[in-house]
Amino acid sequence: MAGSQEERDWLETLRVKPGQKVDLSAWPTADKPNGHDKDAAEARTAEVTQSLAQLQFLLYADARSSLLVVLQGLDAAGKDGTIRKVMSGLNPQGVKVTSFKQPTAQDLAHDFLWRVHKAVPGKGEVGIFNRSHYEDVLVVRVHELVEEKVWRARYDHINAFEQLLTASGTRILKFFLHISPEEQLERFAVRLNDPTRQWKISEADYTERKHWDAYTKAYEDALERTSTKDAPWYVIPADRKWVRNFAIARIIEETLLSMDLKTPKVSVDLEDIRRHYHAAVAAAGADAR
Amino acid sequence: MAGSQEERDWLETLRVKPGQKVDLSAWPTADKPNGHDKDAAEARTAEVTQSLAQLQFLLYADARSSLLVVLQGLDAAGKDGTIRKVMSGLNPQGVKVTSFKQPTAQDLAHDFLWRVHKAVPGKGEVGIFNRSHYEDVLVVRVHELVEEKVWRARYDHINAFEQLLTASGTRILKFFLHISPEEQLERFAVRLNDPTRQWKISEADYTERKHWDAYTKAYEDALERTSTKDAPWYVIPADRKWVRNFAIARIIEETLLSMDLKTPKVSVDLEDIRRHYHAAVAAAGADAR
Structure with missing residues (x-):
């Protein structure tokens, strides 16, 4: 399930290299994966989400490492949709999603990483952050909260x-x-005309738009300053949901494949257990007589 | 998707009525749902898990109530399998699974419900307990820990x-x-001979079997004493995984259907938002010229 070199080459173009200058106007929002049209990409994404479920089981069994996925983007960029579409096939027992909203009074009484640290995944777990500590250099910066x-x-x-x-x-x-x-505006329009989704609309969705350039600058600085070898940023072309889902699913898959996950060694004496087992079968047989 | 009366009648036979005496030897482990063979039940379960995903979205949108699912059973009864098979289609953003293992020193420094209370679902969420506060009247009783x-x-x-x-x-x-x-023994045997699952085996799986009758008595008392109108116990025939999955999926579905979930009223002035929207479209048009 490792995918073609062509796929991997395309995914690699999305990664912000450590130290790289970032001008987001030069990063596509509507790019398509090399060699895939929509139908092909959706078919691949379906395969990959199955593969993710298997890899998640290995991550859990292996229990030596964990995976943290951080999702950031402006309103309507598709953070919720990504979780629903890419992560819904995972076993919820090993997944912890944390949505970072307005900090509470207790959060604000601590350093900005305090509430984040509490939410990181344990060994064997997948953690998903819907927004994250990055808001503390994004919304906090744009609105001059500190x-x-x-x-x-x-x-x-x-x-x-x-x-x-x-x-x-x-x-x-x-x-x-x-x-x-333009895509954000289109998505707001869809919500506005969909009676089952109108309740999700807030005035802020629209009023935040006038800060678009300030958010862009804040994101550019964050991507430049914090994309490291071990914790890379990817700029996902997200105007098309099928491209977004394909890219994120594949990057997660590649990462899990690179982690050398394996089921642990047996920690008990299997022969001794087999003796227990045979004794139990014999006893059950005796009971049945 | 509400299912037939025949289905609902069968599900109702699984519920422990408040005050009812419980003799587990009289409750089937290998019953089949009225009117369904394996293929039909599996097809229904697939439909129902889709329905659960939609109902979960309504629960989240409605945000006035939450659902807590408690799973209890002896080793290899299928608690993990139930979560994987019945809950994997849910959006992990609204699901919180808590596996209660050996209490920590900090847990033991508090009352037995302290760690449980921290894990209950918030409004709009589904909480799943893999084992629970019931262990404090089960394993704790059988091993005379208090x-x-x-x-x-x-x-x-x-x-x-x-x-x-x-x-x-x-x-x-x-x-x-x-x-x-017998079914438990069969499942242990399968694990013992499956190299990808041998690592899950512990000595305790076998040694606990000698306490089977004590556990049965402890479960009978717990079911009798704590099955209430608002927090009922169901005794799920779990020897067949397809019966177990069907029964649990359908009971959760019926419960969510009974909760009168609906999307909330719109909290903003939609006309005002529409004016914002039209102004933004006009501005975008002006930019494009």
């Missing part, structure tokens, strides 16, 4: 924190869902 | 706790996965 010197210092805090997680066996993948302003 | 008067008092504590959850909008479903000793 002084500049405070949010500027956070890139280093974030890198040190992610290195701590990496060192204890967590693989980190960070996805920026990159959509165009 | 005095009898301590575990005996716990039935009342549990009922009061579950009433608290019910009063704040949590629907509780408790499933006892009822298997025969």
Whole structure:
């Protein structure tokens, strides 16, 4: 299920290399995967989500490492949809999704990574962050909720924190869902005219649009400053949902495949257990007589 | 998707009525659902899991109530398998699975419901307990980890706790996965001969078997003392996995259907939002020129 070299080459174009300057206007929002049209990509995504379920079982069995997936993007970029479409086939027993909303008073009484640290996946688990500690250099910066010197210092805090997680066996993948302003507007229009989804609309969805350029700048800095070898950012062309789902599913699959996951050694004396077993069968037979 | 009266009648036979005496030897482990053979039941279960995904979305949107599913059963009864087979289609964003293992030192420094209370689902969420507070009247009783008067008092504590959850909008479903000793032995044998699953075997799986009758008695008391109108126990015939999955999926579906879930009223002025939208479209048009 490892996919073609052509696929892997395309996925690699989405990764922000450590130290690379990021000008988001040069990153496509509506790119298509090399060699796949929509039908082919959807068929591949269906295969890959099956593969993810198997790999998740190995991650759980192996229990030496964990996977943390960070989803970031503007309103309507598709964070919820990605979780629903890419992650729904996983066994919920090994998945922990955390949606970071407005911090509580208790959160604010601590450093900005306090609430995040509590939510990281344990060994064998997949953690999914719907928004994350990156909001503390995004919305917080755009709305000037703290002084500049405070949010500027956070890139280093974030890198040190992610290195701590990496060192204890967590693989980190960070996805920026990159959509165009036109696509966002189109998605808002769809919500506005869909009676089953109107309740999801808030005034903020629209009023935040005037900060588009400020958010873009904040994302560019975050991607530049925090895309590391062990915790890379990927800029996902997210105007088309099928491209987004394919790209994210495949990147997660490649990462899990690279982790050398295996079922653990047997920790008990199987021969002794077999003796137990035969004794139990014999006893059951005696009971039945 | 509500199913036939015949189906509902059969499901109702699995419910422990409040105050009912429970003699587990009289409850089938290998019953079949009225009117369904294996193929028909599996087809129905596939339909029902799709329905559960839709109902979960409504539960999340509605955000006035939550669902707590408690899974109990002896080793190899199928708790993990139920989660994988019945719950994997759910959106992991709204599902929280908690596996209660040996309590930690910190857990033991508190009352037995302390760690459980922290794990209950919030409004809009589905919580799944893989084992639960019931272990405190099961394994704790069988192995005499506390005095009898301590575990005996716990039935009342549990009922009061579950009433608290019910009063704040949590629907509780408790499933006892009822298997025969022969089926358990068969499942251990399968694990023993499957190289990908041998690592899951522990000595305790076998040594616990000698306490079968003590566990049965402890379950009978727990089912009798804590099956209430609002937090019923169901005794699931679990020797056949397809029967187990069908029964549990359908009971959860019936429960969600009975909860009168609906999407919330729109909380914003849609006309005002439409004006925002038209202004944004006009501005986008002006930019494009």
